[in-house]
Amino acid sequence: MLNCRPDQTPLRILGEKLTADPSRVVLRPFHLAWQSSVSEPSRSAQLVEDLLRLDEDQAELELGLVWKDFSERHWQIGRIFDDRFAEIAEDLMLDAGAISSVKRRLIGAYFCHEYSYAAAALMNPSIVLHPDQSGLDRDQLRFVMSMRAVGEGHISSIAFREGIVGPDGDFSLWPQSGPAMAAVADDRHHLEPADAVTVHRQPDSPISNSVLFPVTEAQRNGLEDLRLVRFAHDDGSTEYLGTYTAYSGHSIRSELLRTNDFASFCLEPLSGRAARNKGMALFPRKVGGRYLTVGRQDGKNITLLASDSLTDWDDEGRPLLSPAFPWELVQMGNCGSPIECDEGWILLTHGVGAMRKYSLGAALLDKDDPSKILGRTACPILSAAESDREGYVPNVVYTCGALATGNELFIPYGISDSAIGFATTTVPDLLRSMV
Incomplete structure (x- = not known):
């Protein structure tokens, strides 16, 4: 009989939290x-x-x-x-x-x-290696973390924080010195619905003080749940990509953020049947010569999708993970891009159970054929604790991505659509928790 106990989790919860701040x-x-x-x-x-x-x-x-x-x-x-x-x-x-x-x-x-762009909430973070890794100790990494910030009118924007993480989840966030500044669109006129738009950081505004707001009609009510990934192209170059949901107030679509330096950002609509849904997350490189994403096409299961183009996703996909345990019976979804390790691809997941309680889990996918499941967690690795249950949407923990730091995973996560917490685990401990 399955017996999930909170003390069995492979995750260690760290003490720091980020909360809504109307002064920003x-x-x-x-x-x-x-x-x-x-x-x-x-x-x-x-x-x-x-x-x-x-x-x-x-x-x-x-x-x-x-x-x-x-x-x-x-x-x-x-x-x-x-x-x-x-x-x-x-x-x-x-x-x-x-x-x-x-x-x-x-x-x-x-x-x-x-x-006040974060007066209501900060939530649903993702995290990638910072473009600048200079001046660090050998066992440290500098990162960029994106956050969904919610302000007046429940409008969602994309905010950033920079920081440094070391062994055992020891991390620090760079201070937000000075006021925040909104990124500026290069051309706000003559945009067709399918056009990409480029925005840039204001001069002298650090990444941590910069905010990306909706700039097109399709984005009018928010840029939601950015899933960042540092993508390795076939020619050896790298680029930061991020899928997110554009919400107009009455309809949604998936769009792609592209940047090389977090100074200039291209926001481009995705096309195809899969792009009409939420929660797509790119693999960090091509697999088998094709771009891959995980998403949710039917409101319940996690789907694997393939494409020859980064921007056209007409593939109906194939089921990858379906609810199997009580804590995920309502629905499953990904929690960011798969993370490559020696054993395969680690995919963080979320499941929804009784009382619409969200929990985090994980699965291990085959490195050469990610449609093969090598293991999955039968019990949640993180659920809303007593101190993390309250918020705009109670009983929710959620992340849009984690960062591999050597043999460890550093996981920022959203708390009840109101705040951001941090956790860490080792890859061996996470793999041992799978069946």
Whole structure:
């Protein structure tokens, strides 16, 4: 008889947690489109006309008040206001040369607002090797961790933290020095629904202070659950790839993030039948000459999919893992990209059981033929503990990826859709827990 006990888990829970922080704010464009009517001029044009009617002394006074309230809370606030004015001037076909520098900057300020991007939650992290591994001790690794940050309106964005991990899960996160800054789209105009869009970090903004927000209509209500992987191409080059769910407010689709340096990011829609579902996770290299992902195509089972293209996933896939134990009978899903080890591919999974309780498990896939299951955990390796049950969605633990550090796995994980915790295990201990 199966008898799962919490003290049998191969994971060691680490003490640090990351929680929602309403003090982390970014400057975002403020849009008046929702107040528009069929009458002309538009609300935006009316606001600009009102500001242009101010005399220069009054405009300078108003800009001074904005500066007093916000300049110490944001880097390069003047440049951001100037850039925002340029967007408004383009949209409204203003003669920028006829407007004073004070009024241009004031108009930019009126079309910006502070957004607390992580006021509601931080959750569902993934983790990869940092592009810069210089200056470390021999047994240390520098990492980049992505997080799903949720703010006003339950809008999800992608935030990052950098850190260093050593043996036995000893880790530290780099401090978030200074205010956060939103990444900027290179071209916000003339985008078709299937077009890729490129965004870049603001100048002088570290990775840990940068946030990727929705920039297209398909992403309007959020970028959800990025699953990052450091991908090795056939030519020996590496690239950071990440599948995520774009949510428009009424429909979802899978998209692909691509970057070489976490300074510039290409956000590209995926095509094909499989891309209409959530939770795809790429293998970190081709297997058998094809790109592979694990996903969930039917709302219950984990599916293995193959493609000759990184962006076209028309394969219906084949079942890989189906619920077999009580803690996963409602549904199963992956928890990030498979991790290659000497014994095969370690795939972290999640299962949903009674009372919609989420638990983490794992499986071992054959290295040459990942459709073959060599072992799987009959008991959860992590379930919501008493201290981790409360949150926006109770009784949930969830991760979008782990990092192999030698013979160990470092696993950041989401707690009840509200916070992020950390755990560690060794590969031998995890493999011994499988049947």
